[in-house]
Amino acid sequence: MSLRKLPEIRAFLPGDLIQFEAPDSAVARFDGELQAAGRPGDPVISIYGAIGRDPYGDLDNSERRISAALSSIGERDVTVNINSPGGNFFSGLAIYNLLRAHPAKVVVNVLGMAGSAASIIAMAGDEIAMADGSQIMIHKASGVIVGNTYALAEGMKLLAQVDEVMAEIYTARTGAAAADVVSWMENDRGNGTVFLRDEAIAKGFAETKMTAIPIRVAASAAKNIPAEREVERALMAAHGLSASEAKARVAALKTGARDAAEPATRDAGALVAALTAASMTIRA
Template identity: 30%
Template sequence: MRKIKANRRQPIYMSLNKPKSNSQLMTVKNLTDKSADLYIYGEIVDNTDWKWDEADVMPDDVLNVLNQMEGLESINMYINSPGGSVFAGLTIYNMLKRNKAYKNAYIDGIGASMASILPFAADKVYIPSNAFLMIHKPWVFSMGNSNDLRKTADDLDSIEAGLVKIYEENLKEGVEIDTIKQMMADETWLNGEEAAKYFNIEVIEAKNIAACSSEILERYDKTPHKLLQSKSEPANETPPQSESFDKIKFQNELDLLDL
C-alpha cells in the first residue's frame, strides 16, 4: 500500500476489490416538455471514473440530467440517500438551486446527513410520515500533528456554519437556530411528523419505500433500528477482507469528509 501524506484529503485506490465503473445510471424519468422526475437514490460521492456502487450519485450525474431538463417548468426530486461527501453534496445542492424550474422535493425513505441538505434546494419539500430526516455535525477521518488537527477542526467549523445557514433559511417560524445546532451535535433522526415541526416541510401520506441500503447507516450512532433491519444483504457477498481494508474503503466512499 502506498503511503498517504498526513492530513491530505485524497481518494485512496485499492486493488483488493475492483470498483464499478461510472456508468451514469442516473436518468431523467417521465420527461415531458414541461416537467421531469429526478431520483437521488444512493450515496453522494465525488466525481471519479468509478463508483463503489452503481447507485452512487456524483455531481456529474446530476449535471448530466439537468442538461436534459433545460427549460422545463418544473422538476420533481425524489430522495432516498444516507448522505456522503459534503463537497459533492454542496455542489449538487448549488446546481439544483440555480436551476430555474419550480422544484418539488420528496424525501421517499431517508434524507440523512448530507442528503438532508439536498431537499432544501427545492421550492417545496414533502416527506411521508414514515420517512426520516437526519442531521448531524460534519466529521472527518484525519491524520497529522497538532497543527494539522487544529486546522481540520477549524475547517469543520467553517463547513458546519455553511450548512447551518441552509437549515436556518428553511426553519419553521418560531424555531431557533440554536435548537438545530444542538440537534446536529446530538445526531438527530426525525420522522416526517417531527421534521415538519422544525422545517418548512409538508407531511404527506406514508409510503412503503425501503430505505437506501448502505453501510453508512451502520456507522451512524443513532440510526433507527428498523432502518438497519430493512437493509437487504446482497447475494454472495464477499466476506470482509480486514478491518484495515474496511476503514480504507469507508474513507474512500466518503472522500474523507462527510456530513
C-alpha cells in the first residue's frame, strides 16, 4: 500500500465513444530518446511514450502491462522510470491506482517529461525524483465533441469529472491549496502549466533531484505520435480540413460511422452534418 495518504479513485467510468491522445503542446516538447539503462530482472518499470496501448504498433503502456510487471516484481520496492507526454487518461488513472496499491515503496523517476496522463501516474510515487531539465505538465481535460445537444452535455459533464479527479490527485500529492491547483490547470486557457524540476519540487510535485543513473539515448526512438494524429495531419494537408474537422473525421471512422467518411472527403465543410454518431476526443 502507498506509504502516502493518496486518494484511490473509484467508480469513474469512461464512455464508449471516448478516444484519448497526448496534447499537442506536450508532444511538441517530448523527447522520446531519453531512456534509463537497466538490467533484466531489476525491479524497474519503464513507461516511455504515450500512455495506453497503440493498436497499430508495439507500444504498450497500458494498465495490463504494468499490472503484469508488478505481479512479477512481487512485494519488493519498485522504481518507475517515466518519459511520456501523456495519453489515455483512464489508462493513466488505472496505473496510478495500481502503483498506489503496491505493498512496497514506489520510487518514480521523471527522466524527461511526465505530462498530462503521465503526470497522474507519477503522483503515485512514494518518492518522486526529477532529472536535470525534466518537467511535469498538468492541464485541464479538453476535447472535440461532435453530436447533438445530448452528446454535448454528456461530454461537458465528463470533462468536468476528469478535471475534478486530476485536481484531487494533484492536491493530495502536493499539499497545495485546491484553488492553486485549479489555477495551474486553468492557466493559458486550460492548456495548463509546465513545472521544470526545481519549481516542481518547490510546489510539491516531486521531492528530490535524481541522482546520476545510466541514461541511454535511443537514436532511433520514435516520437510515439498516435497513429490517429498522423492521419489527422494528412487530412489537413490533403483536403484543407481544420484541426477540429480532422479530429472529428478520424473519430467518426473509429466509431464505425463509415457512411460519414466518404461525403466528408468530397466536402469537408459538410463533415458535422454527415456524422451519424457522437464521438469525443479527450486529451488528458
